[in-house]
Amino acid sequence: MEIPYTTEIRKDTGLYNAKVGIWLFLASEVMLFGALFSAYILLRVGAPDGYWPHGWLTVWLGTLNTLVLITSSITTVMAWASLKMKNFGSFKFYHAVTLCCAVMFLCIKSYEWRDEFIHNEVTLKEGAFKEGTIADGHLIKQTADTITLEGRIVKDRKDLFNLSTPFFGHPKQEEIEIKRSDIVKMSNYGPAHHDYNALYFTLTGLHALHVIGGACVIFYLWAFGRKMWETDPERFTNRVEVSGLFWHFVDLVWIFLFPVLYLL
Amino acid sequence: MSDQPHSESHDNVAHHVRRYLLVFVALICGTILTVWASYIRFPTREINIAVALVIASCKAFLVAGFFMHLVSEKKMIYGILGFTAFFFIGLMGLTIWSMGDFPLFTITH
Numbered sequence A: 001m002e003i004p005y006t007t008e009i010r011k012d013t014g015l016y017n018a019k020v021g022i023w024l025f026l027a028s029e030v031m032l033f034g035a036l037f038s039a040y041i042l043l044r045v046g047a048p049d050g051y052w053p054h055g056w057l058t059v060w061l062g063t064l065n066t067l068v069l070i071t072s073s074i075t076t077v078m079a080w081a082s083l084k085m086k087n088f089g090s091f092k093f094y095h096a097v098t099l100c101c102a103v104m105f106l107c108i109k110s111y112e113w114r115d116e117f118i119h120n121e122v123t124l125k126e127g128a129f130k131e132g133t134i135a136d137g138h139l140i141k142q143t144a145d146t147i148t149l150e151g152r153i154v155k156d157r158k159d160l161f162n163l164s165t166p167f168f169g170h171p172k173q174e175e176i177e178i179k180r181s182d183i184v185k186m187s188n189y190g191p192a193h194h195d196y197n198a199l200y201f202t203l204t205g206l207h208a209l210h211v212i213g214g215a216c217v218i219f220y221l222w223a224f225g226r227k228m229w230e231t232d233p234e235r236f237t238n239r240v241e242v243s244g245l246f247w248h249f250v251d252l253v254w255i256f257l258f259p260v261l262y263l264l
Numbered sequence B: 001m002s003d004q005p006h007s008e009s010h011d012n013v014a015h016h017v018r019r020y021l022l023v024f025v026a027l028i029c030g031t032i033l034t035v036w037a038s039y040i041r042f043p044t045r046e047i048n049i050a051v052a053l054v055i056a057s058c059k060a061f062l063v064a065g066f067f068m069h070l071v072s073e074k075k076m077i078y079g080i081l082g083f084t085a086f087f088f089i090g091l092m093g094l095t096i097w098s099m100g101d102f103p104l105f106t107i108t109h
Helices: A017-046 A059-084 A088-118 A195-224 A226-231 A233-263 B010-038 B045-067 B075-098
Strands: A119-124 A134-142 A146-154 A174-179 A183-188
Touching: A017 A195, A017 A233, A017 B075, A059 A088, A059 A233, A059 B010, A059 B045, A088 A119, A088 A134, A088 A183, A088 A195, A119 A146, A134 A174, A195 A233, A226 A233, A233 B010, A233 B045, B010 B045
Parallel strands: none
Antiparallel strands: A119 A134, A119 A183, A134 A146, A146 A174
16 A cells, blocks of 8 residues: 655645654653653752752763764764765765764663662661761672772761762772671662652653664664665655654753753 | 755755754854853852753754754644643643642641
8 A cells, every 4th residue: 555645745734744743743752751851840849958969970971972962963964964965875874873873872871870770878877987877889899798889978968969070070989898787778879769860760761762762763774775765765865854853852852851960 | 944845956955964064063062061051150059050951942942943954844843843832831830830739738848
């Protein structure tokens, strides 16, 4: 069966059908991310004074990821423009770069997630350490009797929330060996640690799923698109445009996620 | 650009490519500006938030306007986005409206 309006323009909309479809889909995506952003606003405003984290993430990694996504956005639009200029070789090159950017973005994000899961807050028994009762840092070693964190000990939990993190993160911190018998409670910086972490993992996780989905479509067009390009170039160009619109939306979401989660 | 004929001329696309490159440079500058502004100590944190969101909105306009070709789209797309904006603003409005509206006996900090 022939699918209508894959290349020809509908008189009533002035567009080919896939374009109307992708914009309707993106409209629903705006509402999906909008709902999560509204949850962020609600939880942040409702947090007790001084208990909303600042500086928990490494800014240079977030900045690098932003630059990677911006680069992938220009290569996506250049891939489409290459097809408009009837240059399939150029299209292949630009979309290869887009795919590399997608993989790089996901690698950096995975590294950051891992960092949260090995970062621990440990509540200590009274008197175990004279510096305070809360140890915070990265778990670097554990035995049957002890754990070793690279971090610091504080008296007040509030001291863990407002960090003035330098752009390249904190310099190497001291190693703290803690007896397991001195631990009252220990939790990593996973989604259950704080509302902020729950939102961070939900928002960046959902965004990463979009990156994976978009990259799969782009990979399909990149790897198996030649046949359609040779038989129906206009339809193939439209497919690339529609996948590009989705990719730009993914970039657009990150443009807001970056300052909200990393900088504010 | 999408309202242009499919048999777009090579020169016309090449002209748009130059625009894409300018937008790319502007986005890089915007990112650097966002990070730099976040390290400035404004009198209140609300100003920091406002500055960051204004820069993010400008970057979003560049991506949506030029990479997604929204500056020269068909009315149909603007219609879809108009409805989206209406419901998005409604969603945010309801969120803000609900902030001071706690059920009885709620313990607030």
